[in-house]
Amino acid sequence: MNKQQAHTAQRILVQVALVVLSAIFLVPFLWLLTTALKPIKETMTVPIQWIPSKLMWGNFKDAVTAGHETVGYYPFLVYFRNTVVLCVLIVAGTVASNALVAYSFARLRWPGRDFAFSVTIATMMIPFPVLMVPTFALFRHLDWIGTYRPLWVPAWFGSAFSIFLLRQFFMTIPFELSEAAKIDGASEWRIFRSIVLPLSKAALAVVALFAFMGAWNDFLGPLIYLLDQKTFTLSLGLQFYQSQNGGTQWNLLMAASTIIIAPVIILFFFTQRLFIQGIAITGLKG
Amino acid sequence: MMSGGKREAKYGFLFASPWLLGFTIFMLYPLVASIYFSFCDYSVLKSPIYIGLDNYKALWGDEVFWIALKNTLMYSVIALPAGMATAIILAMLLNAKVKGMTVYRTIFFIPSLVPQVSLAVLWMFVLDGEHGILNPLLNKVLNIFHLSGPNWMTDPNWSKPALVLMSVWGVGNAMLIYLAGLQDVPAQLIEASELDGANGWQKTRHVTLPMISPVILFNGIMGIIGTLQVFTVPYIMFPNGQPVRSTYFYTEYLYDNAFRYHKMGYASAMGWIMFVMILGLTFVSVKMSEKHVHYQGS
Numbered sequence: 249m250n251k252q253q254a255h256t257a258q259r260i261l262v263q264v265a266l267v268v269l270s271a272i273f274l275v276p277f278l279w280l281l282t283t284a285l286k287p288i289k290e291t292m293t294v295p296i297q298w299i300p301s302k303l304m305w306g307n308f309k310d311a312v313t314a315g316h317e318t319v320g321y322y323p324f325l326v327y328f329r330n331t332v333v334l335c336v337l338i339v340a341g342t343v344a345s346n347a348l349v350a351y352s353f354a355r356l357r358w359p360g361r362d363f364a365f366s367v368t369i370a371t372m373m374i375p376f377p378v379l380m381v382p383t384f385a386l387f388r389h390l391d392w393i394g395t396y397r398p399l400w401v402p403a404w405f406g407s408a409f410s411i412f413l414l415r416q417f418f419m420t421i422p423f424e425l426s427e428a429a430k431i432d433g434a435s436e437w438r439i440f441r442s443i444v445l446p447l448s449k450a451a452l453a454v455v456a457l458f459a460f461m462g463a464w465n466d467f468l469g470p471l472i473y474l475l476d477q478k479t480f481t482l483s484l485g486l487q488f489y490q491s492q493n494g495g496t497q498w499n500l501l502m503a504a505s506t507i508i509i510a511p512v513i514i515l516f517f518f519t520q521r522l523f524i525q526g527i528a529i530t531g532l533k534g
Numbered sequence: 535m536m537s538g539g540k541r542e543a544k545y546g547f548l549f550a551s552p553w554l555l556g557f558t559i560f561m562l563y564p565l566v567a568s569i570y571f572s573f574c575d576y577s578v579l580k581s582p583i584y585i586g587l588d589n590y591k592a593l594w595g596d597e598v599f600w601i602a603l604k605n606t607l608m609y610s611v612i613a614l615p616a617g618m619a620t621a622i623i624l625a626m627l628l629n630a631k632v633k634g635m636t637v638y639r640t641i642f643f644i645p646s647l648v649p650q651v652s653l654a655v656l657w658m659f660v661l662d663g664e665h666g667i668l669n670p671l672l673n674k675v676l677n678i679f680h681l682s683g684p685n686w687m688t689d690p691n692w693s694k695p696a697l698v699l700m701s702v703w704g705v706g707n708a709m710l711i712y713l714a715g716l717q718d719v720p721a722q723l724i725e726a727s728e729l730d731g732a733n734g735w736q737k738t739r740h741v742t743l744p745m746i747s748p749v750i751l752f753n754g755i756m757g758i759i760g761t762l763q764v765f766t767v768p769y770i771m772f773p774n775g776q777p778v779r780s781t782y783f784y785t786e787y788l789y790d791n792a793f794r795y796h797k798m799g800y801a802s803a804m805g806w807i808m809f810v811m812i813l814g815l816t817f818v819s820v821k822m823s824e825k826h827v828h829y830q831g832s
Binding site: 259270295376382383402490 | 549550555565567634639645647650652659660664670707755762763798802
């Protein structure tokens with residue numbers, strides 16, 4: 249086998265490996281979708297029936313309306329609205345606060361700045377469980393338990409990861425632009441608003457995207473702070489529904505899961521490039 | 535000039551103030567307060583009462599604490615290398631410049647987007663002993679050797695591997711970080727080693743892996759911090775750490791102490807032990823890797 253042939257053989261091997269691995273990675277998704285579309289009986293057959301005898305699109309409607317009789321409202325729709333409200337508040341707060349803070353770290357000089365930045369990076373190592381009890385006690389003291397405030401207010405006070413990500417980006421914007429604007433008499437706020445922010449749309453979008461994902465996914469936060477079923481988020485609601493009807497209506501559970509997963513995946517398809525760049529920057533720290 | 539510098543400093547503090555406040559209120563204060571609470575009998579309903587080292591002494595003799603710690607460490611020790619190896623292998627395959635790379639990249643990445651609660655619910659049905667899909671598929675291979683798939687959800691020996699399997703499915707995020715690292719390896723380096731007659735394995739072992747070693751270290755440390763805090767998926771899939779407490783993890787016990795038994799001081803002590811463990815493990819990983827991690831240009 250000469251070198252050329254060896255190269256071709258290697259290519260084919262890689263291609264085969266990729267196809268096989270892709271199939272394995274896709275199986276759980278296929279299972280999710282086919283189960284979501286099955287009549288209840290066919291989720292229990294032995295051997296497994298992959299293709300539903302008829303497509304039960306009504307499962308999605310049933311999943312959304314489930315629980316209506318017992319509580320008098322549509323829990324899923326209420327959870328959905330709650331989650332969207334929280335996501336908006338969290339994304340807005342994350343973008344606004346971290347843009348300001350990252351601007352300060354990247355483009356303004358003040359005493360203790362570099363030390364403060366090292367401390368900021370170090371906070372990424374603090375596990376949430378160690379902060380959990382005093383944070384809960386603090387919010388309880390403020391009488392915020394059972395409200396959304398413990399979940400979104402902290403987002404308006406910056407977070408280490410977003411500060412790091414935006415700072416890296418802000419530093420790549422030529423400093424001459426700021427100097428020139430300063431000579432023309434522009435204030436810091438104006439430089440920030442009219443020069444740095446418009447040039448950083450991609451980085452801001454990445455931060456917004458990650459904040460949205462975090463808020464959409466969060467389980468532990470709502471579990472600790474929300475008490476009333478009417479205030480639950482989708483994640484908490486799905487867990488609640490699962491623990492009430494677990495192991496029975498798999499088709500409805502899968503339909504509900506599909507509805508929760510779908511927005512995230514659709515969002516990914518529209519923002520692929522941003523996503524991939526954003527995650528690549530994460531690793532740059534090294 | 536002095537006044538210009540002062541003006542800049544004023545704006546510096548002003549712009550940074552949300553985080554300076556946020557750091558103090560939501561990081562520094564809880565971190566310090568939880569040390570204090572860890573020396574107290576504290577139920578949130580009443581003011582904390584100082585009891586010295588009693589919480590730590592009680593933990594030392596608490597059988598459940600040791601079970602949860604052992605479960606967590608065992609899970610980390612399997613999940614971390616399994617996840618890292620899978621992520622690196624997938625990234626290398628994607629970096630091999632074959633057709634359809636973006637499609638494969640999407641397929642491997644998407645599972646990492648699935649929200650934790652949905653992930654748990656979906657895999658409960660994938661792994662289900664009676665009606666799940668994994669065992670029928672596995673058995674097609676295993677039956678050749680007269681074996682059959684285990685009871686992932688009910689056998690205490692297989693519940694942790696089930697969680698590892700799920701974490702490997704969601705390895706897409708780390709994979710993208712490795713892929714970015716691989717794409718930064720200069721092509722000349724690879725070509726030079728080929729001219730020297732290096733084969734595929736030698737190229738990987740002596741050129742590619744050293745070049746992405748800082749990324750491996752970064753992902754490794756993030757992996758330690760992440761796996762030690764595992765909570766949501768086992769909490770939903772295996773209520774109360776069933777079967778036989780084999781999936782009762784550290785953060786679950788901490789959560790139960792704080793919010794089910796209202797032993798907030800006890801939970802704080804557990805939190806601090808976890809924090810110290812993470813600091814120690816990070817320090818050890820950085821020290822141990824010093825000889826092996828190669829930073830470009832240093």
